[in-house]
Amino acid sequence: MRKADRHLLIRQIITKYTVRTQEELLQQLEKQGVTATQATISRDIRDLKIVKIPDETGQTKFVIFQGQHASDDEKAEEQRLVQMIEEVVTKIDRVQFMTLIHTVADNAPLLAAAIDDVTMPEKVCSLAGFDTVAVISRTEEDAETFFEFIQAHAVL
Known part of the structure; x- marks a missing residue:
């Protein structure tokens, strides 16, 4: 799977499901037929600017950082x-x-x-x-x- 396609799928997973760990994200990707390594997922998380925030229960979960997208400006x-x-x-x-x-x-x-x-x-x-x-x-x-x-x- 191409990186851009994997990134799109990761965005969809994080938006649709509560994902708390990289392992959970890997499992969700595998359910979609995508095999990736932990190192690849770590890079994807950094590239997509995914952060962890506390949810209503106090546990952390992954979300897409809501700031502006990276720019040369x-x-x-x-x-x-x-x-x-x-x-x-x-x-x-x-x-x-x-x-x-x-x-x-x-x-x-x-x-x-x-x-x-x-x-x-x-x-x-x-x-x-x-x-x-x-x-x-x-x-x-x-x-x-x-x-x-x-x-x-x-x-x-």
């Missing part, structure tokens, strides 16, 4: 970052030249990718774990500026 990338900050950031800390951003479970890699997509002189790079993004700046002043940007958009 820097303003669109920044707006996508702002919308993601609003939706997934739960706490922010700063330690010297590092900003630590805590997210809803399993959303740190997507937030880090959105941060990396935006050109900002205050950041050197980002590192993502499961629910935490560490953004490294060159100086404490740059880290403070970046921290203030995140704080201004986070709904804490």
Whole structure:
């Protein structure tokens, strides 16, 4: 199956069913006759900008991120970052030249990718774990500026 067709099917599955894990998504794809590896599904989730949010029971489920689609326009990338900050950031800390951003479970890699997509002189790079993004700046002043940007958009 072509990547575009698989992406369309994944969108349909996530919209129609409650999918909580990559394993459940793989099972739904298999029911549709599609065989894929976990690595392929991970890339698809990143490409489709799928995030996990809590449902009415408090358990997390996959949804398509509702921000703008990726674009070469820097303003669109920044707006996508702002919308993601609003939706997934739960706490922010700063330690010297590092900003630590805590997210809803399993959303740190997507937030880090959105941060990396935006050109900002205050950041050197980002590192993502499961629910935490560490953004490294060159100086404490740059880290403070970046921290203030995140704080201004986070709904804490």
